[in-house]
Amino acid sequence: MKNRLILITKKIVVCLLVSTLIISCSQSSKLMKSGNYDAAIRKSTQKLKRKKQNDKEIVVLEQSYQKANDRDRERIGFLKKEGKPDNWDDIFAVYSRMAQRQENLKPLLPLHLEGQNRDANFEVVNYSDEIIQAKKNATEYFYAHALSLLNRNNKPDARLAYDELLRVKEYSGNYKDVDKELQRAKDIGTSYVLFKMKNTTGVPLPPSFEDELTKISLTDLNGAWLRYYTHEVKGLDYDYVIVVNMKNINVSPEAIKETSFTETKIIPDGFQYALDANGNVKKDSSGNDIKLPKTKTIFCNVIETYQNKKAIIAGSLDYINNSTGQLIKTDPIASENFFEHRSFGAIGDINALKPETKAKLGSKPVPFPSGFDMLLQAGQVLKGMVKDIIYKNKNILF
Numbered sequence: 175m176k177n178r179l180i181l182i183t184k185k186i187v188v189c190l191l192v193s194t195l196i197i198s199c200s201q202s203s204k205l206m207k208s209g210n211y212d213a214a215i216r217k218s219t220q221k222l223k224r225k226k227q228n229d230k231e232i233v234v235l236e237q238s239y240q241k242a243n244d245r246d247r248e249r250i251g252f253l254k255k256e257g258k259p260d261n262w263d264d265i266f267a268v269y270s271r272m273a274q275r276q277e278n279l280k281p282l283l284p285l286h287l288e289g290q291n292r293d294a295n296f297e298v299v300n301y302s303d304e305i306i307q308a309k310k311n312a313t314e315y316f317y318a319h320a321l322s323l324l325n326r327n328n329k330p331d332a333r334l335a336y337d338e339l340l341r342v343k344e345y346s347g348n349y350k351d352v353d354k355e356l357q358r359a360k361d362i363g364t365s366y367v368l369f370k371m372k373n374t375t376g377v378p379l380p381p382s383f384e385d386e387l388t389k390i391s392l393t394d395l396n397g398a399w400l401r402y403y404t405h406e407v408k409g410l411d412y413d414y415v416i417v418v419n420m421k422n423i424n425v426s427p428e429a430i431k432e433t434s435f436t437e438t439k440i441i442p443d444g445f446q447y448a449l450d451a452n453g454n455v456k457k458d459s460s461g462n463d464i465k466l467p468k469t470k471t472i473f474c475n476v477i478e479t480y481q482n483k484k485a486i487i488a489g490s491l492d493y494i495n496n497s498t499g500q501l502i503k504t505d506p507i508a509s510e511n512f513f514e515h516r517s518f519g520a521i522g523d524i525n526a527l528k529p530e531t532k533a534k535l536g537s538k539p540v541p542f543p544s545g546f547d548m549l550l551q552a553g554q555v556l557k558g559m560v561k562d563i564i565y566k567n568k569n570i571l572f
Contacts, residue, residue: 202234211242215275222282229289236294239279243297246272259315263341266308273301313345317352324359329572332363333399365571367402368412368496369564374489375423383546387418387553395565399572402564412496414571418507418560421489425545431480436473439526443470474522476531479539483513485548487556491563493570503570505563511552515540 202221205214218235222228246268253261253268276298285294316338323335336359342352369392371384392402403412448456448464456464488508495502517537524532 202231202238206234206238206241211238211245212271212275214238215242215279219278219282222285226282226285227288229287232285232287232294235279235285236296239275239296242275243272259311260319262308262311262315266305266312269301269305269308272299273305276301309345313342313349316341316345317349317355320355320359324355324362327362329363329365329399332359335359336363363399365400365413366410367400367414367416367571368406369402369404369416369418370406371418371420373420373423375420377423379423380546383549383553386550387557390557390561392561392564395561395568397568400568414502415494415496416564417492417494418556419489419492420487422486423488423549424486425548426482426484428542429482430539431482432477433480434475434477436475436522437527437531438471438473440469440471441525443468472523472526474520474524474526476527477519477521479517479519481513481515481517481539481542483542483548485511485545485552487549487552491560493567503567505567507556507559507563509552509556509559511548511555513543513548 202214202217205211205217214234215238218231218238221231222235250265250268253265279296280298283296285296286292287294320335320338320342323331323338326332336356339352339356339359342349343356346352369388369390371388373379373384388404390404392404395402402416403410406412445465445467448466450456458464486508488506491505491507493502493504494500516534517539518531518534520527520535524535527535
């Protein structure tokens, strides 16, 4: 019985190996039949690297290689016949693909078909001249077309020109003045945004206040075609202006409010003798005088002093198209800064106070912060709010 099981197991293993070989071969064959020639070539090549003598895979590789090259030649013929100058990029890509396909195959050659007693036929061609010419023509086209786009002097075309000049760099790193033209495309295609402050409250503010509020870092919001500036650069034309339009700046008066409350506590206060109806001191069973404990109530008056002051900055964040003066978008903004302080004093017997009340004693009124300092603190909060809004609205600028 044991020997029979071993025999059955061996048969299963053999069947699995044969099935795997059949499936592997059919995979590359199916890829070829579906027209996916390069995938079939890769699959067959991988198998032949492991086992070079495999007639079925060699045939698949031979046929796929020929079919792939035939299709690529037809594609090149069509592109050349079409005569479009922008086709040279595709022609270069196809020639490069054919050359790479050939290079990937070379380490395997020669491949011998034992069943047909011949070497597999793989055409080897030197594509260098064709690749160089296609590269030259593509470079010339991209460069000339990029200049044509730049001469239109608008942002969308300048950005397209930039991409085409990058292709020129890929083909020929130092072609003519490509670096200079890349910078020109960058300058024309970039949108420049000036961030500034505007006070429409009618309340005069020190220059240092506005300077502090404009100290906001926007460089991390810069994109490939968007640049933010917090200070005006002479000679630079801005496409957009983002204005923090302060419409309300207010600092409330210094307010002091006093409230008071009283806490009491009953404490021991000696003793007194118990008297009978006749006014005589009562005796206990041992003949001792009977004493009764006495208590008294103590009082403490707590005075709470509450100080408060408030500063507010409110307005809007306005997006303006600098060339047309059009208001693109506006968002409300507001920031408040509160000052609060509580102090406590006591008049009376502090032993009457609860522990939590007694812990508050000792604090004294403090000087009020200046209105300027409170506005600056409100401004710091406002800066964070403004930056968040600018980040959320970055897609409206282009």
